[in-house]
Amino acid sequence: MLQTRMLMGMPITVEIVDPAASQADFGAVFDYFHVVDARFSTYKDDSEITFINKGMIQLAQASVDMQTIFALAEQTKQQTDGYFEIVRNGFIDPSGIVKGWAIYNAAELLRQRGFTNFYVEAGGDIQAFGHNAHGQRWQVGIRNPFNPLEIVKVIAIAEGGVATSGTYVRGQHIYNPKASSSGMDEPITDIVSLTVIGPNIYDADRFATAAFAMGRTGIEFIEAVDGLEGYLIDSAGQATLTSGFERYVSHVQTH
Amino acid sequence: MSKVQPSKKFDPAFVIRKSFVSMFIVFTFVAYAIHEQLINPNGSAPANASARPMPNNSEANAPTDLSPTLAPTQYAPGVLLPTSMPTIAPTAVIPTVASGQYKDGQYTGSSANAYYGMVQVKTIIQGGKITDVQFLSWPSDRRTSQRINSQAMPYLTQEAIQAQNAQVDIISGATLTSRAFIQSLQSSLNSAKA
Numbered sequence: 001m002l003q004t005r006m007l008m009g010m011p012i013t014v015e016i017v018d019p020a021a022s023q024a025d026f027g028a029v030f031d032y033f034h035v036v037d038a039r040f041s042t043y044k045d046d047s048e049i050t051f052i053n054k055g056m057i058q059l060a061q062a063s064v065d066m067q068t069i070f071a072l073a074e075q076t077k078q079q080t081d082g083y084f085e086i087v088r089n090g091f092i093d094p095s096g097i098v099k100g101w102a103i104y105n106a107a108e109l110l111r112q113r114g115f116t117n118f119y120v121e122a123g124g125d126i127q128a129f130g131h132n133a134h135g136q137r138w139q140v141g142i143r144n145p146f147n148p149l150e151i152v153k154v155i156a157i158a159e160g161g162v163a164t165s166g167t168y169v170r171g172q173h174i175y176n177p178k179a180s181s182s183g184m185d186e187p188i189t190d191i192v193s194l195t196v197i198g199p200n201i202y203d204a205d206r207f208a209t210a211a212f213a214m215g216r217t218g219i220e221f222i223e224a225v226d227g228l229e230g231y232l233i234d235s236a237g238q239a240t241l242t243s244g245f246e247r248y249v250s251h252v253q254t255h
Numbered sequence: 256m257s258k259v260q261p262s263k264k265f266d267p268a269f270v271i272r273k274s275f276v277s278m279f280i281v282f283t284f285v286a287y288a289i290h291e292q293l294i295n296p297n298g299s300a301p302a303n304a305s306a307r308p309m310p311n312n313s314e315a316n317a318p319t320d321l322s323p324t325l326a327p328t329q330y331a332p333g334v335l336l337p338t339s340m341p342t343i344a345p346t347a348v349i350p351t352v353a354s355g356q357y358k359d360g361q362y363t364g365s366s367a368n369a370y371y372g373m374v375q376v377k378t379i380i381q382g383g384k385i386t387d388v389q390f391l392s393w394p395s396d397r398r399t400s401q402r403i404n405s406q407a408m409p410y411l412t413q414e415a416i417q418a419q420n421a422q423v424d425i426i427s428g429a430t431l432t433s434r435a436f437i438q439s440l441q442s443s444l445n446s447a448k449a
Contacts (some may be wrong), residue, residue: 015424124428143428144418152416154423167431177441195427223411233416243410250421 005030008037008099010123016110017117017133025113029106029120036102039065053092072206073097079220080210085177100163100205101235103127107201120201125163127201139250145193147235152239153195153231156250161201166193167213176213191215193233196222197248203228359383 002015003026014029048066049216050059059070073094076084086094099122107120107127117130119138127140137158141151145166155162194212198204207228211218219240220228229245359381 104261119425121425124426126425126427128425138425139423141419141421141423141426143426144416145429147418148428150418151421151426152418154419154421161424162427164427164429169310189308193429219411237416239414241412241414243412246412248315 001026003030005033008031008041008102008122009043012120012122014106014110014120015132016115016116017131018115021115021118025110025115028109029112032106032109033102033122036065038096039063040069040094040098042091042095049092049094069094069098069101072101072110076206076210080207082178083176083213084206084210088177096209097206099123099125100161100202103205104161104200104202125161125201125205127161128157129159131158137250142193142195146237152233154250155197155248156246157197158204161198161204161207162195163208164193164195165208174223176215191218191232191234194218194222195231197229197245198228 001017001021002013004011004013007011007030010032012033014026016025020217038044041047042049044050048057048063052059052062059067059131062070063172070086071097073084073086076097084096086092086096089094103120103122103125104127107118107129110118110120111129115129117132119126119128121127124143126140128139128140132138137156140155140157140162141177142153142155144150144152191212194208196204196208196211198207207222207225208230211230214221216232217236219230219242222228222235223242229242229248230240231242232240234240
């Protein structure tokens, strides 16, 4: 059973292989994303993060979720030597950590309901458990950053997270926060896509975002972090793989 | 006809003298070999590269130098080591013959502390040459040092991307949403303001 909904400005897809899945289970996941979006969307005038950005409430008075996200963002910043930053030009946008965190929590919600074979995907970031409808590990394609209709690699995962950070067809969106603070506000241009496989989507997503901001050396950072593997594509279409990436590469051609 | 031919053939003094000359020549060679070994114990052994500090890490390991075809075992062991690395068990790779070749066998290096964790390699020698270098351990708890490594790690490989025609369950990619476009636009406008 598979369902897709547009939420948080992106398509969110949930597939549950276990036969017990009902509409209520999908509803619970989509409801959760809706709550997260209402709280953390910087595009909504009445979201909690907008109130914080406008100075209408202080972090100390904010919700537990908000304080958690700020703490996780700070921790990630420290773990990535300052390359993860939710504040840009005085504007707080925690979406770089909220997305992976929300996907992870949504997947946990399904686990608590007893499901063991499913995935939750939001905007190309994935948390998977168990196997697909064919009894195989989940087959995940990495999108060609130069042609969104193509995939350039297929990986197979059972339990884990896959996140891709990248530039967009219509312009870069990830900046090096360190260069920004030093006045050189240059977008990342020499690499176009970084896919990270991690033990869960929360780690995969936040480290993919931070490593992408590092530019070419980001793949070395992924290599150096235990439990993470990465696939970096540069602007010339050349890919760089971490040492353990190959064991995830799927050679299953058809179902 | 009765010359003293037999006496030459069986002259004990001649045999002894000849033996001494032979022994002297052999001894000279052995002494020279020992002398050379004492003066320059590592000789011109290429295996010593594993113990040699990298002269210029940043240049040798710049990310752009990543070779597309090098698999981990094809790297010279020295490439892994930062300048400050302790030597990897020199006793394991000292050649046992003066010709500069290595004795066949498997040699495990000492566990060396790279700044991102412990590294240990095993060198396989066959036919007097290094045929394989295996990593017995590399940083196992790398989470404790999540700092950016200025040195390219030698295990990275490269390939040209290629379109696949396999069926997949899910696709991972940067989100191609209108929100991303808005965000990009907004940031560019923020920059324009500054």
